[in-house]
Amino acid sequence: MTALGQLAKGVQTFVSDVAQGFFEVTHNGFALVGLATVFAVLTLFARPDLRQAGEAQLMGWLRERHVQNLGGLVPEPDAIERATALNPKDLPKQQAAVAYWLSKKYRVAPEPLGALVAEAYEIGAKTKLDPTLILAVMAVESGFNPFAQSPVGAQGLMQVMTGIHSDKYENFGGKLAAFDPVTNLRVGVKVLQECIQRAGSVNAGLRWYVGAANLPEDGGYADKVLAEHARLQAVAAGRAVPLTSPAPLRTVVPPAPAAPALPAEEAAPMPVAVVS
Incomplete structure (x- = not known):
């Protein structure tokens, strides 16, 4: 085999090894994320207090973001019920x-x-x-x-x-x-x-x-x-x-x-x- 052929084969082997390694790392990474998600869900079901705290924190964060987007105006969907008005x-x-x-x-x-x-x-x-x-x-x-x-x-x-x-x-x-x-x-x-x-x-x-x-x-x-x-x-x-x-x-x-x-x-x- 010529030197050029040996070089091409080496490059091919290197690329194959890198691709396989990347796949294994990615596959294992997704597996770890999946396992972490499963454990998190099980924990939340086993600990309702943690789930409620997480929901409250998430809703608070979403509400703050919404208020910021409205320029500090706090939304009150029920305000119309207080309005003394009729067409x-x-x-x-x-x-x-x-x-x-x-x-x-x-x-x-x-x-x-x-x-x-x-x-x-x-x-x-x-x-x-x-x-x-x-x-x-x-x-x-x-x-x-x-x-x-x-x-x-x-x-x-x-x-x-x-x-x-x-x-x-x-x-x-x-x-x-x-x-x-x-x-x-x-x-x-x-x-x-x-x-x-x-x-x-x-x-x-x-x-x-x-x-x-x-x-x-x-x-x-x-x-x-x-x-x-x-x-x-x-x-x-x-x-x-x-x-x-x-x-x-x-x-x-x-x-x-x-x-x-x-x-x-x-x-x-x-x-x-x-x-x-």
Whole structure:
């Protein structure tokens, strides 16, 4: 065999040996990885505490990576359940018209107003109060600002005196619920209903609501509410009502049945809200 042939054979043998060695090392390496994986799985099944700790650590790492990708904004998929919003398009025609009109007049997004209008109609049916009257009180009291507060402590959409009516918030988790729009609406309607029943009519009840029952005049509060009530009644009836128009002819609201006479100590006016 020539020298060139011997060199070629040597190179071939060298390459073959290297390839075989690489295969054996790789094969053994994969085998070791496989065995390590099997042992790890068996260990995790035998030790649930280790498995749970590993899962928690992995989820924590994934969550941190996700937060970093969102620029530090922590994701809360359930946040939508806390949102007080409803598309007015999903409401009955009458309620949708009221929601859109109020949205334009008070420059509030229609979706939150949609939820408030729907709630006002629902609770109005339960309490025998005109829902447009409830909405008119909200409009005059807070302009649909759920975080409004008066100098004397009236708070939220309906400007309820939280300190005086704290008992009414107990079933909703406490006084801070005054700033939850729906809770404030429900508590405010309860107070309004009590005022109307006590006073014997809507007009007189509004004077009680604003804390002016025993005063010579209420600063025009009742007239403001009833004027807005009339506009909303017209909107709900399908009439075109300009945002700055004077109040149309108001529908006569029958007086509420008078409540039984109260003892003298309970007959004092109930301060609830102040004129916005």
